[in-house]
Amino acid sequence: MDKRLPFEGVKVVEWTQAINGPWTGAWFSDFGAEVIKIESTKFPEMGRVSSPYKDNIPGPNRSVTFNTFNTGKKSFTVDLKHPRGRELFMGLVQWADIVLQNQRPGLMKKMGFGYEELRKVKEDIIVMDISIMGQEGPLVGVGGWGSNSMAQSGQFYYYRFPDSGPLSPGFTAVPDAIGPMYAAMAGIAALDYKRQTGKGQYLDISQLEPMVHFLGPAVLNYTMNNRIQPPIGSRDPDAAPHNAFRCRGDDRWCVIAVFTDQEWQAFCRVLGNPEWTQSAKFATLSSRKENESELEERISQWTMQYTPREVMTMMQEAGVPAGVVQNVEDIVDFDPQVKARELLLTLHHEVVGDYLHTRWPFIMSNTPPDIKTGPLMGEHNHYICTEILGMSDEEFVELINEEVVA
C-alpha cells in the first residue's frame, strides 16, 4: 500500500486476552499502528485455546478465534515474572505510545506495571486499562465476560418477548464487539491530547458504562417518569406491522417494518389489496396496534406462500422496509450485497490456511484498513528483541536459553 495509513508510526504494546482487549488492539493494527502483543507460552491467552481449531486439532496456532481478534499484530512471548522479562517489557513501554491491557483489574499494579510505574519509564505514556466493570468499584471482583456487561447494562432485560424470559444471542455477547470501539475512540482522543499538550494519560475503560447509553430512552423513562419500560420483542410502538413473519421453507423468516401511512398503502398493494386490509381495524396505525396479533396472523398467511427473499424483493420494490432474517449461510453464500461490497475478506494464515474474515463495517475513501492475519505465537520474538530493543543475536539466544523469551 503506497498510501500512509492513519496510525502509521503509532506504537502499541498490548497484554490482552479473549475479545475486549485484543479487538481494541486490532482497530489500531488494521489502520497502520505497530502493535506488539505480549504473550506467554505457559499460559496462552483464551483466544489461543478456544475451539474450533483447524481440523479439530488443538494448538495455539490453530484457533480461528484468536486470528479474528488479533489481525496484523506482532507476537512476543516473554515471561513477565522473570526480572529480565520485566526489563524487556519496560523497554517496550519506553518505545510505545500506548500500553493496552485487559488483565484482571489490579493485576498490573500487583506486578509492578501500574500507571505510576510505567510513567517513570516513559513520562508521556498512554495507559489503557480495559475491563468489564472498570478498575475500581464494589463489583470489580465479579468482572466476568461480555455476558456480564450485557446483563448489568440492561441489554439482556430487553432481549426477549414480553411473555418470555431473557434470551441469549448465542456465543455473541454484543458488548464484546462494542466495548473495543469505545476503547479505540478513547485511545485516539488520548493521542490527540498528547499531540496538543505533550501529555500522556491514564484511561480506565469499562464495557458497562458506554453500553448504558444504548438504552438511553428507556433509562430516561425511568429517571424522568419513574417507569420500568417493559420489553417489547420484535414489535415497535410506532409501527405496525413490525415483526418477523414465517415464510416458505424450513424455518425461514422475513421482517417487515411499516412506519408511515405511505408504507402501509404500498404494503397493501403488494398483497393485492385484499379485503381485510380495507377494514377499519387496520386503517390507522393506532387501530393496527390494537389489532396487532390478528394483523400479524393475516400477514403470515400471505408470507408463507413465498420465500423470504421473494417477500423482501416485492416489499422493497414497493418502498416498504423488509429483509430476510439471514443466517450465516445466506450471508456467506448468497447475499449479493455482501459480495458486491466485499464485506468478507479471505485471509491466509500459515497454519489455518485461507479463512473468511469480516472487515470493519464501513469503507473509507482514502485510508482503507490493511487487514492481515494474526501472528503465530512468538513469531516476532527475534524482530522485537533485535530491531526494537536493539540487542545482539547473542543476547537474544541467551534470553531463549534462560527461558525469558519462550
Add this chain to the structure above:
Amino acid sequence: MLSGLRALDLTSEAGFFCGKLLAYFGIDVIKIEPPGGDPARNIGPFYHDIPDPERSLYWFAFNDSKKGITLNIEAPEGQDIFKKLVAKADFVIESSPAGHMERLGLGYRELSAINPRIIMTSISPFGQTGPYRDYKATDLVAMAMGGIMSLTGVPGGVPCRLSPYHTYCLAGTNAALASMIAYHHRTRSGEGQYIDLSLAECTTREDYYEVPVSWEFGHYNAGRNGDLMFRYNVYTRTIWPCKDGHVTWSLFGGTIGAEENKQLSKFLEEEGLLGKLKDIDWDKFGFDGITQEKIDEIEEPVSELFKRFTKKELEDESLKRGLRISPVSDVKDLYESRQLQFRNYWKTIEHPELSDAVPYPGQLFQSSEMKAEPRHRAPLIGEHNQEIYQGELGFDSNTIAVLKEKGVI
C-alpha cells in the same frame, strides 16, 4: 479531547448516536433539523407522558450535548447556507438514502471542493454501492439482514429483535469511531475523506462468532437457542432464573474455569446440592469431547442453587466467592447499580424549560486528563439559529425574517 472542531449533523434516527458521541468527545456538534423540527421528536416515551416535540425522551437521549438549528437543505437557498457552514466545519454526518446528498448537490465531491479537509460520514441501510443500495432498512431490518437476528429466539419460534434501537446505536458508534480515525489521519496529512457506512454490515461485524468460526469451521447455522449458548459441540446455559428474576453465569473449562468451578462446588456443597459433582476434578475439566449429558449433570444443581437466592444475594455471593454471576438488570437495577454509583456515573442534566434536572447516563470512560460525558440537554427546535445565522454567518435580522418566511430556516 477533540476540541475546536465542528460537526454538522444531518442525520435521522439511524445516525443520531454518532453526533452525540462526537459531542461527548468535545466536538461542537450542530444538529440540523428541517424547519418545524425533526420528525423523531414525535417518538415516545415523553416527559411525564405528555406528547410534545420538546418532551421526547428518544430525542433527549440521542441528541443531548448538541446545538440545534433549523435549515431546509432541500431548498436551493438552504443548500447555499449549508455550504457556507461546510466551509468552516470539520465533519459532516448524514443518514439520508444512498445518493440523496449527490442529488441535492451536496455530495462529498461538492463538499470537499468547498473544504478539502472535510470528513464526511454517510450512514445508510446497506451502503452507497451494490444491488441493495436503494433498499430501505430500519433498526429491525438491518438486524435481520446482518444475521444477528437468526440467533435470537427459541428454536422454531419467531426470531426476536435485540434491544430496541440497538442497530442505530451500534452504527452510530462505528460511525463516530470511523470519523475519529479519519480525523487522526487528517492531523497528519491535512486531507479529509469520505466514509461509507452500512447498517447491515454493522450487525454482521457485531456477530463475531458466526463468520468465520461456525460456518467455515463447523459448517452450521447456530440458530436460535433460547437462553442457551451453542458452543460448537454442546449447549450451555447463559441465563438462569433466580428468586426475583434472572442472572447470567456461564460454565467454563480449563484453567479459565477451574478456580471458579471449585468455588461454585463449595457453594453447592454448603447448600447440600453437590451430589455427583463431588467426583469432578475441575483442574482436568474441559469442553473437548464433553457430552451434553455431562453438561446437564453439572447445570442441574447449579440451576437449583440459583433459584434459592435473589439477584442481589447472588451478586454478593459472587463477590465473596470469586464467581462471575451478574443480575439481569432492568433499568431500575441499572440506576441503582452500586458499581455505577461508586463511579459517579450518573450525570445530572438541567432542563430549565421543564424546571427539572435529571440523571442521564454519564461518562464513556474515566481518564486522568479528559472527560467524555454528556454536557447539556438536547437542543430545542431552532435554539441556536440566532447564534449561528446572525452571530457566525452575519445575516441581519431582515435576511433571517425573509428566510423564515420562505421556510428555509
